[in-house]
Amino acid sequence: MIPKIPLSHWVDQFVEWLDTHISPLFDLIKATIGFTVDSFEWVLTMPPALVVILIFTALAYAAARTRVALFTLLGFLLVWNLGYWDVTMQTLALVLTAAIISIVLGVPLGILSASSNRIQSIVTPVLDFMQTMPAFVYLLPAVSFFSLGMVPGVVASVIFAIPPTIRLTNLGIRQVPKDLVEAADAFGSTPMQKLIKLEIPLAVPTIMAGINQTIMLSLSMVVISSMIGAQGVGVDVLRAVTQTEVGVGFEAGLAVVILAVVLDRVTQSLVQNKRSGSK
Amino acid sequence: MPIIEVKGLTKIFGPNPKRAIAMLAKGLSKDRIYQETKLTVGVNQASFTIEEGEIFVIMGLSGSGKSTLVRLLNRLIDPTDGQVLIQGKDIVKMSKEQLREVRRKQISMVFQKFALFPHRSVLENTEYGLEIQGIDKSERRKKAMDALELVGLKNWENSRPDQLSGGMQQRVGLARGLANDPDVLLMDEAFSALDPLIRKDMQDELLELQSRMKKTIVFITHDLDEALRIGDRIALMKDGAIVQIGTPEEIMTNPANEYVERFVEDVDLSKVLTASHVMKRPVTITPDKGPRVALQFMKEHGVSNVYVVDGARKLLGVVNAEDASQAVKEGKKLTDILIEDVPTVTADTFLHELFDQVSQAKVPLAVVDDSGRLSGIVIRGAVLAALAGSTDLEVGS
Incomplete structure (x- = not known):
């Protein structure tokens, strides 16, 4: 009989090693993420709720016109009325932070994997791993590196939600028609000029679709993040579930849905505006 | 060198x-x-x-x-x-x-499928080659406008490529190629x-x-x-x-x-195309009509000859405008002025075989079938057009 491979032991040791040896890096990451989330939270919860709701309505109108704006207004008013305003804004702060980190890391990674088949063949299985590994599993190391709170919630959300941004950035750039790339080369473009003047502009709709997916996925992590102490509406959902309060669970769940629909419609209409070729 | x-x-x-x-x-x-x-x-x-x-x-x-x-x-x-x-x-x-x-x-290049950048205007496409050289905006705009004018696309500079027809898109491609001289x-x-x-x-x-x-x-x-x-x-x-x-x-x-x-x-189109590809519908008249009618037909159709055929469309000859107007004055009949010596070819004659005839004949060649019935005429211009690759070929009945 072959003895069991001590995989779990190795992983434990690796995590422990990371924790002791690069904890300054983790502290820096923790501080940065913590500061970003706090700033968003402050901006979103400081002014009176009605003011924030009106600003969101105006933004929705600018991005997506009347129907979405109306939904935003009524939906957020309902959330406010039900008493979930502050926690919903905490959740939004977490989602926005996760989305920004995903874009900042994901778009360059996507560009990089579009530039070489070898990089793509390394990145793709890693992304598969990140998306299919049950999210609870990487909550544990996240907690041991960043302790409890918003920060490990953001990190877990990023790991779970970043793949679409990377994948679709890669796809968008690879989909730029070959004859256009050839034309850019024929006139003597440098690789950077080609990227900035041709490939990224043409890939923007696809990249935006990836960012939309990333935002949706990080919203789906809200309840799981609340298990490791992330503030927000997920906490209420989790409490309702553990105490079998169906009504409360529905209210909190509805707040998540409203937030999700608003974010989805607004980001999607940004994609559409780009697609229709407006200047 | x-x-x-x-x-x-x-x-x-x-x-x-x-x-x-x-x-x-x-x-x-x-x-x-x-x-x-x-x-x-x-x-x-x-x-x-x-x-x-x-x-x-x-x-x-x-x-x-x-x-x-x-x-x-x-x-x-x-x-x-x-x-x-x-x-x-x-x-x-x-x-x-x-x-x-x-x-x-x-060296610059013009592509088969134009390869214009869809997110850029006509002007921005044209100046691309200059832009990546770092030439400043006013100078490259001027050169790009010159190139657009050269290819006949002045006033289109703010359009998007997809708003242009294929021919115009390729003019943009050409202008883009010429802009950096x-x-x-x-x-x-x-x-x-x-x-x-x-x-x-x-x-x-x-x-x-x-x-x-x-x-x-x-x-x-x-x-x-x-x-x-x-x-x-x-x-x-x-x-x-x-x-x-x-x-x-x-x-x-x-x-x-x-x-x-x-x-x-x-x-070599002249060895592929036959008289039937280039022949046109003739203006015909039956011999029982008078020269006045013949003249009227010529006027109506803008031709200077009419072909005289019998009831079965069998070719009898040709009448020209000069003779017809003479005949009207002198009261002659159509048969009196009929030119019977009309150059004829068959429908399956290759174009290269009828060059000589078509260049020497004073009237268009008559295309006749085996039993001498007139099926069409071949005029010089149609032969040249066909050889030049014009697709506008019409088959006479």
Whole structure:
């Protein structure tokens, strides 16, 4: 009989090693993420709720016109009325932070994997791993590196939600028609000029679709993040579930849905505006 | 000194392609090399020179390697072997930076499917080559506007490419190629995606532009008609190798081998088209009518002859306008002025067989069937139009 491979032991040791040896890096990451989330939270919860709701309505109108704006207004008013305003804004702060980190890391990674088949063949299985590994599993190391709170919630959300941004950035750039790339080369473009003047502009709709997916996925992590102490509406959902309060669970769940629909419609209409070729 | 000099230029596709070089040198065929090595020969030891200011046409059927060859000239594809000297400098040996300089200043390219950038306006497309050189905005705008004016697209500069017709899009492609004032313009099947009439216009305009600009143009096409129209010299390609280089006349009159001969013959329209392809519906009259009626018919149809046929459409002869008006004055009958000696041909006569007749006859040739019935007439203009490749052929009844 072959003895069991001590995989779990190795992983434990690796995590422990990371924790002791690069904890300054983790502290820096923790501080940065913590500061970003706090700033968003402050901006979103400081002014009176009605003011924030009106600003969101105006933004929705600018991005997506009347129907979405109306939904935003009524939906957020309902959330406010039900008493979930502050926690919903905490959740939004977490989602926005996760989305920004995903874009900042994901778009360059996507560009990089579009530039070489070898990089793509390394990145793709890693992304598969990140998306299919049950999210609870990487909550544990996240907690041991960043302790409890918003920060490990953001990190877990990023790991779970970043793949679409990377994948679709890669796809968008690879989909730029070959004859256009050839034309850019024929006139003597440098690789950077080609990227900035041709490939990224043409890939923007696809990249935006990836960012939309990333935002949706990080919203789906809200309840799981609340298990490791992330503030927000997920906490209420989790409490309702553990105490079998169906009504409360529905209210909190509805707040998540409203937030999700608003974010989805607004980001999607940004994609559409780009697609229709407006200047 | 020739502006472009190509020596033994070879491109072989596949892994580790160098191993096929020796086989090519030994004269093994493309098929044989593929069988033995699974390598595909794209271009096989091409050598030629291009003089400044000429239109050099590279012609071949699809798969002959012509598109690969033109991409070797600006190294969009890296050659496996050989040299490409542009004004004496071998671009095959150049670094990426040097190559970029050559592409920016000396060689530009026009593509078959236009390859315009859809997110940029016509003007922004045209100035692309100048923009990436870092030329400042006002100067490059001015040059781009000049180039657009040159191709007849003034006032379209703010349109998007997809708002333009195919012909106009390719004018933008041409303007983009001309904007940075290159020494050499590569045109890869530049007009092949356009419909025939637009294509002809573009060919004419290119020739007209060329008479003013005196660029060196390397023009790729699969169409002999196009090659003959615009080429100063033509290189014919087959299986990646150049089989003949010469002026259009030389290629037509003195084909280097059987392949060229077949190629040239295949597309010789005068040996393909027959009288039935070019004949038109004749204006006819029966002999019982008077000369006044004949004159009236000519006036109505804008012709100077009417063909006289009997009830079964059997051709009796022809009456011309001069004789008819004379006959009206003198009160003669139609049969008195009938010219019976009408040149006739059958419907399946090839055009090259009726050149003599059509050029000498005073009236259009009559096309008759076996039993002498008139089925159409052949006028000189229609024969010329057909040979020039006009698709506007109508078949008379």
